[in-house]
Amino acid sequence: xxxxxxxxxxxxxxxxxxxxxxxxxxxxxxxxxxxxxxxxxxxxxxxxxxxxxxxxxxxxxxxxxxxxxxxxxxxxxxxxxxxxxxxxxxxxxxxxxxxxxxxxxxxxxxxxxxxxxxxxxxxxxx
Numbered sequence: 001x002x003x004x005x006x007x008x009x010x011x012x013x014x015x016x017x018x019x020x021x022x023x024x025x026x027x028x029x030x031x032x033x034x035x036x037x038x039x040x041x042x043x044x045x046x047x048x049x050x051x052x053x054x055x056x057x058x059x060x061x062x063x064x065x066x067x068x069x070x071x072x073x074x075x076x077x078x079x080x081x082x083x084x085x086x087x088x089x090x091x092x093x094x095x096x097x098x099x100x101x102x103x104x105x106x107x108x109x110x111x112x113x114x115x116x117x118x119x120x121x122x123x124x125x126x
């Protein structure tokens with residue numbers, strides 16, 4: 001899959017030259033963005049985030065990019081995804097949200113990031 005390249009410029013070249021579809025899913029339902037997240041490829045994630053319209057697409061396990069970001073235990077990647085305002089209420093096939101997984105992993109940095117994001121959402125006035 002194209003997200004395993006790792007070099008943002010090379011990826012951009014391939015996508016543009018061959019008009020590659022960055023929204024295809026593999027046999028597990030993962031998008032290239034999900035694979036880049038799982039591989040902790042920050043530059044590739046940045047590239048995909050410039051044009052990925054729906055962070056809430058689910059793989060075959062019902063997991064989104066937000067779930068995937070939590071699984072990496074990488075606060076920078078999680079922050080990148082949260083900045084794009086994904087739906088934090090999305091549940092996977094087991095009924096768990098990304099926040100549930102963050103709590104179960106007992107990673108204080110990841111949980112604190114989520115709590116800060118939730119606090120910001122709660123203070124936003126419509």
